[in-house]
Amino acid sequence: MTVATDIARSDRQGASLGLGAILTALCLALACLAPLGLNGYGLYVLTLTEIFAIVALGLNLLTGYAGQISLCHAAFFGVGAYATAILTQKGGVSFLLSLVIGAVFTAVIGALAAVPAMRLKNLYLAIATLGLGVILQKIIFEWRSLTNGGGGFALPAPNIAGFDLGATGLYYLTLVFLILGLWGAWNVSRGRTGRALLIIKESEVAASSLGIPSARYKIAAFAISAFYAAIAGGLFAYLVRYINPESFNVGLSIAFLSMVVIGGLGTIGGSIVGAVFYVVVPELLRGIKDAPGLVFGLLLVIVMVLMPQGLWGLVRHVARRA
Amino acid sequence: MIANLIVGGIAAGCLYAMVGIAIVIVLKITDIANFAQGEMAMVTTFFAYWLLDSVGLSWWQAVPIAMLFGLVQGVIIQQVVIRPLIGGPVLSAIIATLGLNIVLNSLAGLIWGHQTYTFPSPFTFSAPFMIGSVPVSVDSVVNIASGLAIVIGMTLFLRFTWAGLGLRAASQNPTVARLMGVSISRSSAIAWGLGGLIGGIAGILVAPSLFLDTNLMASLLIKAFAGGVLGGLNSLFGVFLGCLALGVAENLVGAYLSPSFGEAITFIVIIAVLIVRPEGIFGRVRVRKA
Numbered sequence: 001m002t003v004a005t006d007i008a009r010s011d012r013q014g015a016s017l018g019l020g021a022i023l024t025a026l027c028l029a030l031a032c033l034a035p036l037g038l039n040g041y042g043l044y045v046l047t048l049t050e051i052f053a054i055v056a057l058g059l060n061l062l063t064g065y066a067g068q069i070s071l072c073h074a075a076f077f078g079v080g081a082y083a084t085a086i087l088t089q090k091g092g093v094s095f096l097l098s099l100v101i102g103a104v105f106t107a108v109i110g111a112l113a114a115v116p117a118m119r120l121k122n123l124y125l126a127i128a129t130l131g132l133g134v135i136l137q138k139i140i141f142e143w144r145s146l147t148n149g150g151g152g153f154a155l156p157a158p159n160i161a162g163f164d165l166g167a168t169g170l171y172y173l174t175l176v177f178l179i180l181g182l183w184g185a186w187n188v189s190r191g192r193t194g195r196a197l198l199i200i201k202e203s204e205v206a207a208s209s210l211g212i213p214s215a216r217y218k219i220a221a222f223a224i225s226a227f228y229a230a231i232a233g234g235l236f237a238y239l240v241r242y243i244n245p246e247s248f249n250v251g252l253s254i255a256f257l258s259m260v261v262i263g264g265l266g267t268i269g270g271s272i273v274g275a276v277f278y279v280v281v282p283e284l285l286r287g288i289k290d291a292p293g294l295v296f297g298l299l300l301v302i303v304m305v306l307m308p309q310g311l312w313g314l315v316r317h318v319a320r321r322a
Numbered sequence: 323m324i325a326n327l328i329v330g331g332i333a334a335g336c337l338y339a340m341v342g343i344a345i346v347i348v349l350k351i352t353d354i355a356n357f358a359q360g361e362m363a364m365v366t367t368f369f370a371y372w373l374l375d376s377v378g379l380s381w382w383q384a385v386p387i388a389m390l391f392g393l394v395q396g397v398i399i400q401q402v403v404i405r406p407l408i409g410g411p412v413l414s415a416i417i418a419t420l421g422l423n424i425v426l427n428s429l430a431g432l433i434w435g436h437q438t439y440t441f442p443s444p445f446t447f448s449a450p451f452m453i454g455s456v457p458v459s460v461d462s463v464v465n466i467a468s469g470l471a472i473v474i475g476m477t478l479f480l481r482f483t484w485a486g487l488g489l490r491a492a493s494q495n496p497t498v499a500r501l502m503g504v505s506i507s508r509s510s511a512i513a514w515g516l517g518g519l520i521g522g523i524a525g526i527l528v529a530p531s532l533f534l535d536t537n538l539m540a541s542l543l544i545k546a547f548a549g550g551v552l553g554g555l556n557s558l559f560g561v562f563l564g565c566l567a568l569g570v571a572e573n574l575v576g577a578y579l580s581p582s583f584g585e586a587i588t589f590i591v592i593i594a595v596l597i598v599r600p601e602g603i604f605g606r607v608r609v610r611k612a
Contacts, residue, residue, distance in 0.1 A: 119600040127547055131590070265411070265413065292428075298425055301403055304415070308414040
């Protein structure tokens with residue numbers, strides 16, 4: 001039913017496209033000007049938000065559209081980070097090229113992660129992907145000759161064609177990747193693939209009776225979403241300049257999933273809103289003595305109780321009223 | 323040596339199984355995978371510690387009161403947080419329990435701080451039992467006995483009491499159950515209360531062997547989910563045996579194959595089993611028509 005209503009609604013949404021375009025342009029202008037008004041720490045938080053938004057975009061294609069839960073995205077994020085770090089530092093490959101190579105490599109691993117998803121659903125899939133995340137994290141940890149293991153991996157400033165990127169440069173580079181990611185996710189979700197994924201989420205039986213090869217689409221969804229996570233991971237490695245296998249744990253995977261659900265499953269704007277909520281709100285709460293965790297947790301519960309469709313659902317609701 | 327490892331694994335598996343059973347009872351009735359189960363148990367354990375340390379009750383007085391506290395806590399959480407979420411998207415409810423997890427964790431941190439405490443146990447210094455030539459610590463015996471008692475008790479409760487029958491009906495078909503006069507919201511409250519109670523027992527039993535702090539249950543929760551999925555979430559005995567298998571496998575793999583890859587190998591086994599049997603070892607395959 002939901003798919004049918006979504007498709008029916010998509011026509012009407014065309015009407016409010018003008019408003020959407022204005023809002024998008026406004027957000028973009030704001031994002032471009034942001035470095036002017038922020039100190040170093042603020043810029044760091046904003047860059048981190050963009051990086052997480054890229055992961056959330058990819059995960060939303062997988063979880064929101066195709067309905068497949070993944071608890072191994074922190075590991076994909078980590079593999080991307082380590083691949084980029086190793087290629088640039090030990091292989092002498094340029095930064096941008098190693099980002100892409102690392103992401104393609106991770107996409108292959110993502111496609112392999114789809115194998116359990118052929119037969120598993122819901123909680124069973126969650127535990128299988130959680131296991132996969134633990135295995136990948138362990139491999140990074142124990143492959144000491146390549147990754148330095150628990151000692152971590154320190155990185156210099158990122159460098160493109162001989163120029164060192166400062167914090168502002170990295171911010172704009174991340175912004176470019178976020179916009180590319182938005183454009184990609186928009187195309188995937190509006191096209192044949194997006195419709196196929198929505199039907200697979202509703203009912204695999206219906207999908208296969210319509211001639212949709214659900215196995216192939218699931219593999220594609222996992223691979224695309226791993227690709228997004230790995231690009232974000234490579235950018236993350238050069239943002240924090242020190243990576244450690246411990247940071248890519250299950251908790252981070254759960255945080256990614258929370259971003260997508262808080263923002264709104266199956267919506268592109270929701271991925272951005274969710275990432276902003278998850279990164280910026282705890283930063284704002286840091287001022288409150290003793291209880292940032294308590295307030296953040298309460299907010300999480302309240303948002304889910306009052307807005308089961310996520311924050312983006314609220315935005316949409318308000319936009320439709322207007 | 324190997325017998326020791328197996329007994330130790332079974333004892334650890336029984337603790338996983340208690341948390342696993344708490345999770346499955348809630349999951350079956352409300353379809354919600356409760357990520358706050360571990361922290362609920364942690365709070366119950368801290369409450370028991372408070373009774374022992376500040377109020378000065380003996381272990382045998384404090385534990386039943388703490389169990390009651392766990393039950394009430396589960397019911398309150400269900401009424402306040404979960405009831406508005408029933409009928410909405412399941413993943414939203416799961417993320418809400420995750421938020422609850424954070425709330426309970428920082429609440430416990432505010433009240434008791436983030437330092438570690440040693441939780442007493444009346445069984446620690448007793449001489450070990452000898453089964454054949456294998457020494458079995460009294461702690462392990464208590465864990466195994468409690469695990470068995472809970473799985474058998476819960477199975478009997480679900481099978482032979484009116485409340486249990488209502489719970490099973492509500493989990494199979496909420497609409498028809500409601501037509502037959504079963505109150506869905508009361509069933510859900512009972513499930514959450516039982517979950518809180520059983521989880522609390524697990525917390526009190528695990529606390530003496532670890533140190534009591536706010537992260538007491540974090541790893542136990544993941545293990546309980548993994549063991550439950552391995553056994554199959556349809557039946558309590560499936561969950562119980564899956565968790566036992568997980569405990570034994572962890573110990574054996576850690577000792578004989580590779581200590582550093584122990585956890586990874588355990589998960590490889592779980593994934594392999596799930597690929598062959600997607601509903602868990604003891605799970606029944608439900609035919610889906612939708």
